[in-house]
Amino acid sequence: MExxxxxxxxxxxxxxxxxxxxxxxxxxVSFISLALTGMILKFSYTGWAAFMARRLGxxxxxxFIHRSAATLMFCLFVVHIWxxxxxxxxxxxxxxxxxxxxxxxMLFNRRDLVELIGTLKWFVGAGPRPRYGRWTYWEKFDYFxxxxxxxxxxxxxxxxxxxxxxxxxxxGWLINVATIVHSDEALLATGxxxxxxxxxxxxxxxxxxxxxxxxxxxxxxxxxxxxxxxEYEALVAAGKLEENLVEPYQPVVIRxxxxxxxxxxxxxxxxxxxxxxxxxxxxR
Numbered sequence: 001m002e003x004x005x006x007x008x009x010x011x012x013x014x015x016x017x018x019x020x021x022x023x024x025x026x027x028x029v030s031f032i033s034l035a036l037t038g039m040i041l042k043f044s045y046t047g048w049a050a051f052m053a054r055r056l057g058x059x060x061x062x063x064f065i066h067r068s069a070a071t072l073m074f075c076l077f078v079v080h081i082w083x084x085x086x087x088x089x090x091x092x093x094x095x096x097x098x099x100x101x102x103x104x105x106m107l108f109n110r111r112d113l114v115e116l117i118g119t120l121k122w123f124v125g126a127g128p129r130p131r132y133g134r135w136t137y138w139e140k141f142d143y144f145x146x147x148x149x150x151x152x153x154x155x156x157x158x159x160x161x162x163x164x165x166x167x168x169x170x171x172g173w174l175i176n177v178a179t180i181v182h183s184d185e186a187l188l189a190t191g192x193x194x195x196x197x198x199x200x201x202x203x204x205x206x207x208x209x210x211x212x213x214x215x216x217x218x219x220x221x222x223x224x225x226x227x228x229x230x231e232y233e234a235l236v237a238a239g240k241l242e243e244n245l246v247e248p249y250q251p252v253v254i255r256x257x258x259x260x261x262x263x264x265x266x267x268x269x270x271x272x273x274x275x276x277x278x279x280x281x282x283x284r
Contacts, residue, residue: 033069112137156182194268
């Protein structure tokens with residue numbers, strides 16, 4: 001009995017599926033590749049951009065990597081839409097309404113506003129920590145920021161990739177507009193991901209120095225209960241907590257995951273520093 005109890009305590013809650021994790025890792029690789037090569041092209045007149053371009057086969061090589069990463073990002077988006085449709089059929093009985101407006105929906109709702117206000121009160125000691133559910137308002141914001149970015153940056157990027165084809169049906173001056181929108185929106189996305197998103201995910205006191213759940217897909221039951229109390233209580237009440245408990249990964253797997261995550265974090269930080277330098281000391 002004691003052995004069974006201790007084993008149960010060692011189990012972890014599985015928050016993300018294998019596909020969820022694979023898509024996120026793919027997005028990290030794709031986004032960092034896009035951000036690095038994009039900033040190299042945007043700030044090509046700076047010393048650090050020229051140095052990095054030489055390491056990537058020149059500006060032509062950086063452009064090739066940029067377009068390849070963009071293609072990978074588009075494929076990732078298609079797979080995610082396919083996965084949403086699969087979940088609609090498997091988990092929501094084929095109902096689009098339940099998928100979009102259900103309890104675990106990524107759409108913003110009244111609860112998010114209540115939690116935002118509650119969080120601000122908690123920050124200044126005027127109230128308790130909100131009892132967050134499966135998705136917090138900042139996680140939803142990050143999620144839809146990707147959709148917005150793929151639409152805006154992706155569409156303008158296609159115009160810059162195939163200008164002749166687009167100007168057969170669109171006025172030529174739109175290519176100039178696309179250049180500005182693509183460049184500035186990409187700069188905004190890069191700055192946001194490598195500062196705000198990194199902070200919300202990894203630098204919060206309860207997660208510092210790194211939250212590995214999106215890579216492992218699992219977290220301790222104690223952490224789950226503390227981090228997502230509303231979701232925890234809902235699963236317990238429905239008797240579904242046990243079926244979502246899994247064995248933790250071996251330490252060597254965790255070390256490998258952390259090495260990858262720290263590498264991504266370091267590259268992102270260096271990109272931000274490069275942007276700040278270019279904007280402050282060398283902007284043209």
